[in-house]
Amino acid sequence: MRLPLRLLFFIFFLPFAVSAQNLRLGLLIYSGGGDWYANPTSLKNLAAFANAQLGTSFVATEAQIPSASPEIFNYPFLHMTGHGRWDPSPEEAANLRLYLESGGFLHIDDNYGLDPYVRPALKKIFPETSLVELPFSHPIYHQRFNFPNGLPKIHEHDGKAPHGYGLFWKGRMVVFYSYDTDLGDGWEDPEVHKDPPEKRLQALQMGANILQYVFTDGGASRGL
Numbered sequence: 325m326r327l328p329l330r331l332l333f334f335i336f337f338l339p340f341a342v343s344a345q346n347l348r349l350g351l352l353i354y355s356g357g358g359d360w361y362a363n364p365t366s367l368k369n370l371a372a373f374a375n376a377q378l379g380t381s382f383v384a385t386e387a388q389i390p391s392a393s394p395e396i397f398n399y400p401f402l403h404m405t406g407h408g409r410w411d412p413s414p415e416e417a418a419n420l421r422l423y424l425e426s427g428g429f430l431h432i433d434d435n436y437g438l439d440p441y442v443r444p445a446l447k448k449i450f451p452e453t454s455l456v457e458l459p460f461s462h463p464i465y466h467q468r469f470n471f472p473n474g475l476p477k478i479h480e481h482d483g484k485a486p487h488g489y490g491l492f493w494k495g496r497m498v499v500f501y502s503y504d505t506d507l508g509d510g511w512e513d514p515e516v517h518k519d520p521p522e523k524r525l526q527a528l529q530m531g532a533n534i535l536q537y538v539f540t541d542g543g544a545s546r547g548l
Contacts, residue, residue, distance in 0.1 A: 348387040350399030352430070355391065356411030356445075362435050363405055366511035373511075373528040374535050378468060391416035396423050401538050402430045405508045407437035410445045417448040424449070424498040429538045432501045433508045436479070442501060446491060455489040455501055464488070464500060467536040469529035476526035478519065479506035500534060507531055 349367045353360050371382035386403075389396050392415045396402070402423075404410075412420065424430060432442060443455060458464065458474070465471040465488075475486035486505035490497040509517050510527025519527075 346381055346383060347401075348383045348385070348399065350396070350402040351386045351388045352402045352404035353388055353390045354404060354406075354410050355413055355416060356409040356441065358406035358408035358410050358438060358441070359435075360404060360406050361388075362407060363508040363512050365513040365516060366405075366508045367403060369513065370511045370528060370531045370535075374532050377529075377532055378536055380535070380539075392419050394419075396420075396428070397426070400428060401535065402428065403433065403508070404430065405433045405435045405438070407435050408441075410438060410441040412445050412448050414448075421449045425493060428498070430499045431534055432499060433506070434501070434503045435506060435508060439503055442503075446499065450491060450493065453491060453493065455491050455499070458488045458490050462488075462490075464497075464533060464537045467533040469533055471530060471533070475502055475505045475507075476523070476530055477505055478510040478523050478527045479517070502530075 349371055351360070351367060367386040368384045371380075371384055371386070374380045375382055387395075387399055389399060389402065391412060396419060420430070432438070434442065446455065460472060460474045465474055475488045477486050482504070484504045487503045489501040489503065491499035491501070505527075507527045507530055510519055510524050511531055514521075514524060
């Protein structure tokens with residue numbers, strides 16, 4: 325049975341250690357041609373790390389959810405990634421907007437190539453608002469793990485500094501966009517990208533911070 329998202333949030337926005345019990349993380353399937361499936365081992369590792377470090381009990385396998393599906397409302401947290409094009413249809417944009425307005429949260433992680441499409445796509449969903457860069461003092465960087473300089477740099481690519489952006493609706497951050505860091509690559513199995521252990525740990529710690537921010541009352545209401 326599909327529960328309304330507002331009811332799910334009433335149930336799960338309790339103290340974090342007891343809130344995320346037997347939930348699946350959601351992986352967003354989006355249209356436009358981008359490889360939404362780019363990091364197949366990332367979310368199961370993030371779930372395991374959060375369970376070990378935060379006392380949650382996320383299910384290991386994520387749910388793969390099409391943007392226009394009503395099933396999106398069963399998952400308070402959605403993650404999306406990829407290297408290519410994201411171009412939501414009117415139906416997808418309307419469904420994602422309702423999901424986010426109703427209390428849902430979307431984490432977008434640019435896997436080097438998604439960035440040119442993120443802002444135009446978000447404008448289809450929320451034409452009246454735009455991404456803003458978060459200050460390093462934002463609570464998402466200061467949950468279980470402290471990142472005083474904002475997002476960690478996991479993959480070098482062009483060597484640019486990482487950036488974290490938020491999209492806010494009525495004072496609540498509904499989208500967090502991590503750019504030029506590749507958190508999801510850092511979450512993958514160690515042999516996939518052969519990241520140094522300290523980089524992989526930083527990626528998982530930042531991922532845990534995102535989850536903790538989402539699954540707390542503060543994450544539901546805080547602004548900048």
